[in-house]
Amino acid sequence: MGVRKRNSAEKIKEANKAVCCAKLRNVPSSPRKMRYVVDMVRGMEVFKALGVLKFSNKEAAAKVEKLLRSAIANWEQKNERKAEAGELFVNTIFVDAAPMLKRLRPAPQGRGYRIRKRSNHVTLFIGTKDNNTKKEA
Numbered sequence: 001m002g003v004r005k006r007n008s009a010e011k012i013k014e015a016n017k018a019v020c021c022a023k024l025r026n027v028p029s030s031p032r033k034m035r036y037v038v039d040m041v042r043g044m045e046v047f048k049a050l051g052v053l054k055f056s057n058k059e060a061a062a063k064v065e066k067l068l069r070s071a072i073a074n075w076e077q078k079n080e081r082k083a084e085a086g087e088l089f090v091n092t093i094f095v096d097a098a099p100m101l102k103r104l105r106p107a108p109q110g111r112g113y114r115i116r117k118r119s120n121h122v123t124l125f126i127g128t129k130d131n132n133t134k135k136e137a
Helices: 003-017 032-039 047-053 060-079 129-136
Strands: 020-027 088-097 103-107 111-117 119-130
Touching: 003 060, 020 060, 032 047, 032 060, 032 119, 047 088, 060 088, 060 119, 088 111
Parallel strands: none
Antiparallel strands: 020 119, 088 119, 103 111
């Protein structure tokens, strides 16, 4: 590896050290229901977001809370220290549709109605506050 390429790779690695990712795949609930929960915590400080999710009545909130705890653990593993209050924020969080299970339900006069059982993928990025301001500028 050349010197320039190595230096560039080290800069990218240092920039990515402040950001951490966690993914939750094939969650058996509709993306619309999951987006409602995800919108509550977007841009929040992570420990405040954990509190909001813990006391939410939505079923999807428990799954997003577990995902957020996983992302915090990933960040702590990557940076080899514990996260402090007010340090980490939810940079980006989004929900995508996953493959749908298609079923038939019996209907009157020999017909069948199609039932679509939806599922989703959730992707969560957390990082520090100074990293948030750089993206906005």
